[in-house]
Amino acid sequence: xxxxxxxxxxxxxxxxxxxxxxxxxxxxxxxxxxxxxxxxxxxxxxxxxxxxxxxxxxxxxxxxxxxxxxxxxxxxxxxxxxxxxxxxxxxxxxxxxxxxxxxxxxxxxxxxxxxxxxxxxxxxxxxxxxxxxxxxxxxxxxxxxxxxxxxxxxxxxxxxxxxxxxxxxxxxxxxxxxxxxxxxxxxxxxxxxxxxxxxxxxxxxxxxxxxxxxxxxxxxxxxxxxxxxxxxxxxxxxxxxxxxxxxxxxxxxxxxxxxxxxxxxxxxxxxxxxxxxxxxxxxxxxxxxxxxxxxxxxxxxxxxxxxxxxxxxxxxxxxxxxxxxxxxxxxxxxxxxxxxxxxxxxxxxxxxxxxxxxxxxxxxxxxxxxxxxxxxxxxxxxxxxxxxxxxxxxxxxxxxxxxxxxxxxxxxxxxxxxxxxxxxxxxxx
Numbered sequence: 420x421x422x423x424x425x426x427x428x429x430x431x432x433x434x435x436x437x438x439x440x441x442x443x444x445x446x447x448x449x450x451x452x453x454x455x456x457x458x459x460x461x462x463x464x465x466x467x468x469x470x471x472x473x474x475x476x477x478x479x480x481x482x483x484x485x486x487x488x489x490x491x492x493x494x495x496x497x498x499x500x501x502x503x504x505x506x507x508x509x510x511x512x513x514x515x516x517x518x519x520x521x522x523x524x525x526x527x528x529x530x531x532x533x534x535x536x537x538x539x540x541x542x543x544x545x546x547x548x549x550x551x552x553x554x555x556x557x558x559x560x561x562x563x564x565x566x567x568x569x570x571x572x573x574x575x576x577x578x579x580x581x582x583x584x585x586x587x588x589x590x591x592x593x594x595x596x597x598x599x600x601x602x603x604x605x606x607x608x609x610x611x612x613x614x615x616x617x618x619x620x621x622x623x624x625x626x627x628x629x630x631x632x633x634x635x636x637x638x639x640x641x642x643x644x645x646x647x648x649x650x651x652x653x654x655x656x657x658x659x660x661x662x663x664x665x666x667x668x669x670x671x672x673x674x675x676x677x678x679x680x681x682x683x684x685x686x687x688x689x690x691x692x693x694x695x696x697x698x699x700x701x702x703x704x705x706x707x708x709x710x711x712x713x714x715x716x717x718x719x720x721x722x723x724x725x726x727x728x729x730x731x732x733x734x735x736x737x738x739x740x741x742x743x744x745x746x747x748x749x750x751x752x753x754x755x756x757x758x759x760x761x762x763x764x765x766x767x768x769x770x771x772x773x774x775x776x777x778x779x780x781x782x783x784x785x786x787x788x789x790x791x792x793x794x795x796x797x798x799x800x801x802x803x804x805x806x807x808x809x810x811x812x813x814x815x816x817x818x819x820x821x822x823x824x825x826x827x828x829x830x831x832x833x834x835x836x837x838x839x840x841x842x843x844x845x846x847x848x
Contacts, residue, residue, distance in 0.1 A: 439663065
């Protein structure tokens, strides 16, 4: 959500449709041996004296001003609703990524604690309605655009948080670490990750009926803005077509509010040249306004995992995903495990297909998703030592496997158990 290409729209070179399509094909998949890993962590910010208490904009402003003085290796940005995002630099190993981000998080938590604030990991705010903190042309335009499809857009902007894992696109050649296989695997395995790490069952303190309400929001936003491309075509061709046929969120200008056209695709804009011919910068910005569950940005962004509970709960999805994609033996096992699930997609793009919807609604209570998750997590445990993971990381994944995956549970179930317990206590009293 905090992706930014900058607001300046001055010196530009206008491009035609064919040039734009060639650019998408060229920049969105950078192939080569998978060797780097990254993570982007979104957090809700809460009062240490009571996480259900709303944090005023004034307190957020003061806290973020203090955070800007803290030296970090990761990039620190703020989401439209005041959520905090910490984005790692590309790391050469899983261990390097975890160590760097853990140190940055510790520094951030210390600075926030001095302001009486803390970080909490939920995929969707269990208590508070959407409230926009940032007032910028990008988010004004985004709100106007997303409001056309209902309230899900505002909730996504202001009350959601995630763990986004970034992996290299892979080899040009076929095989377990090849681009085509990794692209396909990300979209099928993504449903397993949604189910295994679902952690957003509440809105307004009430169960929504979905274990990942955050994923429900992305589904409701619509296929053009938050859907994936067709998987039956070459990844580059499919993604380029998807980008150009996606609706334009806004047309930036240097002064005044940005234009928010309705029903205008980027391809139509390029062909018409109205109100001006789009540029390379417009294309880059347009890509940043598309939110599919797997987004190619040279590397692959896996955007489907809910924010996780605890100070270091984010390490498990990062470690599991790294093993499933970057260890060849583990990647092959994952491919075989999720291949039968593909039939349930009915060849529809994620997340708007039955497999992904079942994953978000039911989590690992779905027998087939649970079976695939057990195989994938077990394989990840075997692959993590080959990636150089330490005993603490391997132990965290093993604990998660036995606490949740084997039992067909996810963090959302814990939250629902606590909610039902609180409701029962209120009824008894």
